[in-house]
Amino acid sequence: MKTKLFLLMTLLLVLGCSSDDLAYVVNKTTVAFESSTLNLNEAEDVLVVNVKLDKPAKTQGNLEVVFSGSAINPDHYIVLPELEDGVLKLPIEEGDDELMFMILPINDEVNTGSKLIIITLQNPSVGFELGLSTANISIEDNDVDENPVETEPIAVNFKVRSATISESEVDGYEIEVMLERASAIQQVVEIAVGLPNNYEYWVDFHTDPEMVDFLIPLVFEAGETSKMIKFYPANNNEVEANAELIFTISNWSEGLMQGSEFDLLLTVEEDDVINSEIHTIAELKAYFTTHEGNWYFSTDYFIEGVVTSTDNVPSSKFIYIQDETGGIMLGFILNNLLTVGDKVQINLKNATGEEVNGHKTMIGVEDRLGKVITRNVSVQPVEISLEDLVKGTFAGQLVKIKNVFFPNADGSRVWEGSQVLSSNANTRQAIATTYNKASFRQEILPNGTFTVTGIAGNWNHLHVTGLSAIHF
Numbered sequence: 001m002k003t004k005l006f007l008l009m010t011l012l013l014v015l016g017c018s019s020d021d022l023a024y025v026v027n028k029t030t031v032a033f034e035s036s037t038l039n040l041n042e043a044e045d046v047l048v049v050n051v052k053l054d055k056p057a058k059t060q061g062n063l064e065v066v067f068s069g070s071a072i073n074p075d076h077y078i079v080l081p082e083l084e085d086g087v088l089k090l091p092i093e094e095g096d097d098e099l100m101f102m103i104l105p106i107n108d109e110v111n112t113g114s115k116l117i118i119i120t121l122q123n124p125s126v127g128f129e130l131g132l133s134t135a136n137i138s139i140e141d142n143d144v145d146e147n148p149v150e151t152e153p154i155a156v157n158f159k160v161r162s163a164t165i166s167e168s169e170v171d172g173y174e175i176e177v178m179l180e181r182a183s184a185i186q187q188v189v190e191i192a193v194g195l196p197n198n199y200e201y202w203v204d205f206h207t208d209p210e211m212v213d214f215l216i217p218l219v220f221e222a223g224e225t226s227k228m229i230k231f232y233p234a235n236n237n238e239v240e241a242n243a244e245l246i247f248t249i250s251n252w253s254e255g256l257m258q259g260s261e262f263d264l265l266l267t268v269e270e271d272d273v274i275n276s277e278i279h280t281i282a283e284l285k286a287y288f289t290t291h292e293g294n295w296y297f298s299t300d301y302f303i304e305g306v307v308t309s310t311d312n313v314p315s316s317k318f319i320y321i322q323d324e325t326g327g328i329m330l331g332f333i334l335n336n337l338l339t340v341g342d343k344v345q346i347n348l349k350n351a352t353g354e355e356v357n358g359h360k361t362m363i364g365v366e367d368r369l370g371k372v373i374t375r376n377v378s379v380q381p382v383e384i385s386l387e388d389l390v391k392g393t394f395a396g397q398l399v400k401i402k403n404v405f406f407p408n409a410d411g412s413r414v415w416e417g418s419q420v421l422s423s424n425a426n427t428r429q430a431i432a433t434t435y436n437k438a439s440f441r442q443e444i445l446p447n448g449t450f451t452v453t454g455i456a457g458n459w460n461h462l463h464v465t466g467l468s469a470i471h472f
Contacts, residue, residue: 027058028127028128028129029053029054029055029056029057029058029127029128029129030053030054030128030129030130030131031051031052031053031063031092031099031121031124031128031129031130031131032051032052032054032121032130032131032132032133033049033050033051033052033119033121033131033132033133033134033135034050034051034052035135036132036134036135036136036212036213036215037135037136037137037138037215038135038136038137038138039137039138039140040077040103040105040137040138040139040140041105041139041140042105042106042107042108042139042140042141043105043107044105045104046102046103046104047102047103047104047105047137048100048101048102049100049101049102049103049119049135049137050098050099050100051063051065051090051098051099051100051101051121052097052098053092053096053097053098053099054131055097056095056096056097057092057093057094057095057096057097057128058094058127059094059127060091060092060093060094060125061091061092061124061125061126061127061128062089062090062091062092062123062124062125063089063090063092063099063121063123063124063125063128064087064088064089064090064121064122064123065087065088065090065101065119065120065121065122066086066087066088066119066120066122067079067083067086067087067088067117067118067119068117068118068120069115069116069117069118069136069137069219070115070116070186070219070221071115071116071117071137071139073086074106075106076105076106076108076115076139077103077104077105077106077117077139078103078104078106079101079102079103079104080101080102080104081101088101092125092128103117103137105139113141113184113185113186113222114138114139114140114141114185114186114188114253114254115138115139115141115186116136116137116138116139116186116188116219117136117137117139118134118135118136118137119134119135119137120133120134121133121134126442132212132213134210134212136188136217138188138253140254153255153256153257154179154180154181154183154187154255154256154257155179155180155256155257155258155259155260156177156178156179156180156189156249156252156256156257156258156259156262157177157178157180157249157259157260157261157262158175158176158177158178158247158249158261158262158263158264159176159177159178159261160176160261160264161261161263161264161265162264162265162266162267163175163264163265163266163267164266164267164268164269165231165233165266165267165268165269166233166268166269166271167233167234167235167268167269167270167271168233168235168271168366169233170232170233170235170333170350170366172230172231172232172233173230173231173266174228174229174230174231175228175229175230175231175247175264175266176226176227176228177189177191177218177226177227177228177229177249178225178226179220179224179225179226179256180225180259181225182222182223182224182225183220183222183223183255183256184222184223185222185255186219186220186221186222187219187220187252187253187255187256188217188218188219188220188252188253189217189218189220189227189249189251189252189253189256190215190216190217190218190249190250190251190252191215191216191217191218191229191247191248191249191250192214192215192247192248192250192251193207193211193214193215193216193245193246193247193248194214194245194246194247194248195214195245196243196244196245199243199245202334203234203337203369204233204234204243204268205231205232205233205234205245205268206232206234206334207229207230207231207232208229208230208232209229215250215251216229216247229247231266233268234366234368234369235347235366235367241270242267242268242269242270243267243268243270244265244266244267244268245265245266245267245268246263246264246265246266247263247264247266248262248263248264249262249263277302278302278303278304278345279301279302279303280303280323280324280325280326281303281305281321281322281323281325281326281327281328281396282325282326283325284301284303284328284348284362285326285328285360285396287353288353288355288360291353294352294353294354295352295353296350296351296352296353296364297348297349297350297351298349298350299349300347300349301347301348301349301351302345302346302347302348303321303323303345303346303348304323304343304344304345304346304373305321305322305323305327305343305344306321306322306323306341306342306343306344306377306379307319307320307321307338307339307340307341307342307344308320308321308322308327308340308379308397308398308455308465309340309398309455309463309465310336310338310339310340311437311438311439311440311465311466312433312434312435312437312438312454312455312463312464312465312466313329313435313437313438313463314331314356314357314435314437315331315435315437316335316336316437317331317332317333317334317335317336318330318331318332318336318356318361319332319336319338320396320398320455320463321344321346322379322396322397322398326396326397327394327395327396327397327398327455327456328359328360328361328362328396329356329359329360329361329362329396330346330351330361330362330363330365331356331361331362331363331364331365332364332365332366332368333364333365333366333368334368336368337368337369338368338369338370338372339375341375341376341377341378341379342372342374342375342377343372343373343374343375343377344370344371344372344373345370345371345373346365346367346370346371347366347367347370348362348365348367349366349367350364350366351363351364351365351366352364355458357433357457358457358458358459358461359395359396359457359458360395360396360458379398380398381397381398381399381400381453382394382397382398382399382400383399383400383401383402384399384400384401384456385401385423385425386401386404386421386422386423386425386428386429386430386460387428389401389430389456389460389461389462390428390430390459390460392456392457392458392459392460394456395456395457395458396455396456397455397456398453398454398455398465399453399454399455399456399462400451400452400453401423401451401452401462402451403423403424403425403449403451404421404422404423404430404449404450404451404452405421405422405423405424405447405448405449405450406419406420406421406422406432406445406446406447407420407422408420408445409444409445409446409447411444411447412444413444413445414441414442414443414444414445415432415434415438415440415441415442415443415445415464416434416435416436416438416441416442417433417434418431418432418433418461419431419432419433419434419445420432421452421462424449428460429460430460430461430462431460431461431462432452432454432461432462432463432464433457433461433462433463434463434464435463438466439466440466440467443467446470446472448472449472450470450471450472451470451471451472452464452469452470452471453465453469454469
């Protein structure tokens with residue numbers, strides 16, 4: 001107990017307090033767990049969990065840690081500092097390169113079996129981003145039953161030894177892992193994933209549960225005999241060879257053993273074909289006038305253009321892209337993987353045409369990678385007036401407007417939201433819209449007259465591409 005009290009006092013001195021006032025940091029600091037798997041014996045005093053920063057913090061901030069799993073706080077463990085509504089709030093001080101907290105196991109002197117704590121980082125302050133955000137902590141029970149029952153270990157197997165999925169099957173494939181019989185206590189199994197060369201997680205595929213360091217943890221609650229891993233391939237526009245992945249039952253908790261069906265070969269078949277028919281964005285946008293309501297492409301439909309914005313967009317799934325005929329917004333099924341300046345060919349098969357915040361948009365685009373033709377292409381904005389912006393003629397395109405100002409700039413108002421944009425040369429007014437994802441959303445609005453570059457929206461909206469697009 002003295003050891004625990006000493007560690008508690010030490011930790012409280014280290015953690016200290018921090019202000020809730022956040023400063024904007026251009027180069028984000030990555031915060032991540034030091035390891036994805038940790039072990040703690042019920043009889044031990046304490047486990048110190050480290051959260052690493054890839055560089056010393058340039059500003060103050062906060063970070064939250066969420067606790068889940070079969071182990072229950074405070075029945076099986078307690079956390080120092082204490083949780084608030086089930087969440088641990090960690091302050092970040094300027095100059096910090098490491099955060100830490102402690103987990104103290106409860107030694108109940110009763111054999112209740114091993115238990116699992118899942119800890120997840122979330123809600124980092126502005127200027128910070130997450131790296132390795134999930135870790136599994138196994139609490140081993142050190143107690144022994146007075147009258148133990150001798151049982152044979154339970155075998156763990158894959159239901160099948162091999163399977164095949166087409167790259168275009170975005171609904172995924174279920175990999176079933178089975179126990180030969182139910183266990184009276186919770187059991188944990190880890191599945192190792194072997195990948196072919198140049199096959200990347202979150203680029204070519206992803207899984208549920210998430211793969212961390214090439215391992216997928218599965219938790220069998222007492223009485224469960226089957227768990228699923230959902231495998232989702234990424235449908236790109238590259239004609240490549242088939243990919244073969246090997247899933248192996250690699251680690252298991254006490255009371256289990258590796259069965260005879262301990263690995264599975266999953267083949268992802270390439271189904272892309274070379275397509276020479278490229279449609280212009282003007283042709284694509286014409287569908288919005290010839291089709292009522294929402295509509296979608298049930299077959300291949302290729303467009304080609306340059307990515308013009310990925311920052312001031314509704315979420316990380318969206319980009320703006322344009323060619324010589326016009327521009328449009330695309331929303332992918334998962335976070336965008338393309339960069340401003342990429343000239344890319346994208347297949348819109350299975351994407352739906354909708355209007356998002358007044359923009360003609362293709363949502364649910366499965367082809368996240370596309371076929372990158374060249375990079376670092378500089379798109380020159382079209383110079384227009386506020387009157388042109390209000391007409392909506394250039395919606396979706398990169399435009400430049402001279403001699404404009406913010407009439408409501410008062411030295412404290414920030415970019416986020418909708419801000420009135422005016423011009424002395426025109427009685428019409430426009431709206432500069434900044435989404436809460438934009439990196440500059442909390443910057444102060446500039447005073448004075450300037451030239452601004454952004455993506456023209458429908459009606460009178462302008463989506464500024466960044467502070468570098470402002471020239472006085």
